[in-house]
Amino acid sequence: MSEFRTVQSWVLQRLGHQCRSPELFVSALTHRSFGGKHNERLEFLGDVVLSFVVSEWLYRTFPEADEGLLTRYRAHLVNGETLADLAVQVGLGDRLNLGGGELKSGGFRRRSILADALEALFGALYLDGGVEAAKRCIEPLLQSRVQALPSLVALKDSKTRLQERLQGVGLPLPVYTVEAVSGEPHEQVFRVRCEIAAQGLVTQGIGPSRRRAEQLAAEEALGRLA
Amino acid sequence: MSEFRTVQSWVLQRLGHQCRSPELFVSALTHRSFGGKHNERLEFLGDVVLSFVVSEWLYRTFPEADEGLLTRYRAHLVNGETLADLAVQVGLGDRLNLGGGELKSGGFRRRSILADALEALFGALYLDGGVEAAKRCIEPLLQSRVQALPSLVALKDSKTRLQERLQGVGLPLPVYTVEAVSGEPHEQVFRVRCEIAAQGLVTQGIGPSRRRAEQLAAEEALGRLA
Numbered sequence: 513m514s515e516f517r518t519v520q521s522w523v524l525q526r527l528g529h530q531c532r533s534p535e536l537f538v539s540a541l542t543h544r545s546f547g548g549k550h551n552e553r554l555e556f557l558g559d560v561v562l563s564f565v566v567s568e569w570l571y572r573t574f575p576e577a578d579e580g581l582l583t584r585y586r587a588h589l590v591n592g593e594t595l596a597d598l599a600v601q602v603g604l605g606d607r608l609n610l611g612g613g614e615l616k617s618g619g620f621r622r623r624s625i626l627a628d629a630l631e632a633l634f635g636a637l638y639l640d641g642g643v644e645a646a647k648r649c650i651e652p653l654l655q656s657r658v659q660a661l662p663s664l665v666a667l668k669d670s671k672t673r674l675q676e677r678l679q680g681v682g683l684p685l686p687v688y689t690v691e692a693v694s695g696e697p698h699e700q701v702f703r704v705r706c707e708i709a710a711q712g713l714v715t716q717g718i719g720p721s722r723r724r725a726e727q728l729a730a731e732e733a734l735g736r737l738a
Numbered sequence: 739m740s741e742f743r744t745v746q747s748w749v750l751q752r753l754g755h756q757c758r759s760p761e762l763f764v765s766a767l768t769h770r771s772f773g774g775k776h777n778e779r780l781e782f783l784g785d786v787v788l789s790f791v792v793s794e795w796l797y798r799t800f801p802e803a804d805e806g807l808l809t810r811y812r813a814h815l816v817n818g819e820t821l822a823d824l825a826v827q828v829g830l831g832d833r834l835n836l837g838g839g840e841l842k843s844g845g846f847r848r849r850s851i852l853a854d855a856l857e858a859l860f861g862a863l864y865l866d867g868g869v870e871a872a873k874r875c876i877e878p879l880l881q882s883r884v885q886a887l888p889s890l891v892a893l894k895d896s897k898t899r900l901q902e903r904l905q906g907v908g909l910p911l912p913v914y915t916v917e918a919v920s921g922e923p924h925e926q927v928f929r930v931r932c933e934i935a936a937q938g939l940v941t942q943g944i945g946p947s948r949r950r951a952e953q954l955a956a957e958e959a960l961g962r963l964a
Binding site: 552553555556557560561563564567568571577578579582583587591592593638643694695696697699701718719720724728 | 778779781782783786787789790793794797803804805808809813817818819864869920921923925927944945946950954
């Protein structure tokens with residue numbers, strides 16, 4: 513019981529949520545290395561809760577942004593690096609139940625465990641208090657990052673920059689060709705070739721979508737032209 | 739006005755939802771080739787609404803399933819193929835506003851447009867009636883597929899099958915090594931090597947996560963051992 517009370521007060525203090533089912537939060541704060549009920553199922557749920565809350569928020573906050581920009585905004589907000597930073601910010605490391613082996617791990621491994629546990633906490637918040645509880649916790653955490661997003665518009669994508677660069681010197685546009693697609697339908701990997709004939713330049717990009725592979729090939733081409 | 743009324747009655751009949759803001763559904767049913775307000779922003783939102791609804795449903799329906807199985811279940815339910823099938827099932831093709839060029843397209847291209855429009859409809863449902871409205875539409879559509887999922891448990895993942903295969907003949911486990919990681923932090927591509935020394939067999943997998951790349955390398959190894 514006292515473990516529940518400790519967690520309850522930690523969740524109230526750090527996430528601003530009065531929890532009804534503290535056992536959910538104990539699980540969320542338990543890495544599988546600790547034994548017992550761990551946080552992986554909650555992480556599965558929390559990952560998509562976070563993505564959902566952030567997507568709706570971006571949709572409403574940036575009514576003029578097209579789907580491509582919204583997707584880039586979301587990827588900028590919801591990634592392992594940001595999550596690990598937020599986990600550190602809420603002091604999650606001090607509350608995490610970790611097995612002996614993992615206690616010693618540092619650096620990347622530790623940051624990834626923290627990021628996963630934060631997602632699990634979002635899952636617990638959702639189950640305990642619905643979408644509203646998740647929003648009330650997630651939005652303040654990401655507020656300053658969302659406000660800083662519009663300055664990213666300046667960061668044009670690589671294909672656009674490559675195109676503008678070539679047009680600027682009167683050259684024809686690069687030609688993108690999908691060379692190979694592998695993997696199952698829902699998790700395909702695309703290999704795309706980018707050819708700038710006038711410069712005799714050919715680059716390749718590999719990514720989880722054709723668009724992404726093209727961007728990587730264009731990025732590579734930009735670097736080679738530099 | 740009459741366009742709104744037609745859409746309203748179509749949404750009620752096909753998706754079982756009494757819509758308050760028919761203009762949302764007109765956008766959802768409008769491909770960018772048609773001009774005017776198209777469905778890409780709604781697709782951005784609907785994609786994550788669908789993923790959220792399905793994830794929670796799976797989380798509650800399969801309390802014994804671990805995160806890996808839940809992820810496989812979700813990937814099985816939420817992919818372009820299934821969405822295109824569902825779009826055909828609700829008769830979405832007849833209501834879609836398509837530009838002249840796209841009207842003629844068939845096959846894969848058309849199926850992808852249908853799948854995207856169905857996601858956009860889920861986005862519209864959510865904005866119009868909240869998570870509950872999205873659930874009321876999505877769950878009946880996927881009900882039979884969710885019920886059929888447990889039989890998929892038999893489909894063990896490739897790494898597990900490869901391991902069991904090797905153990906079955908008294909061989910040591912394969913060794914997986916990450917050979918290369920490329921791409922930005924949130925969209926990395928992993929190249930993993932799978933080595934079965936006793937058989938002098940080396941395969942490679944490329945995927946959007948280490949786990950996925952390992953699975954693909956294991957799958958390849960299973961094929962080569964066959």
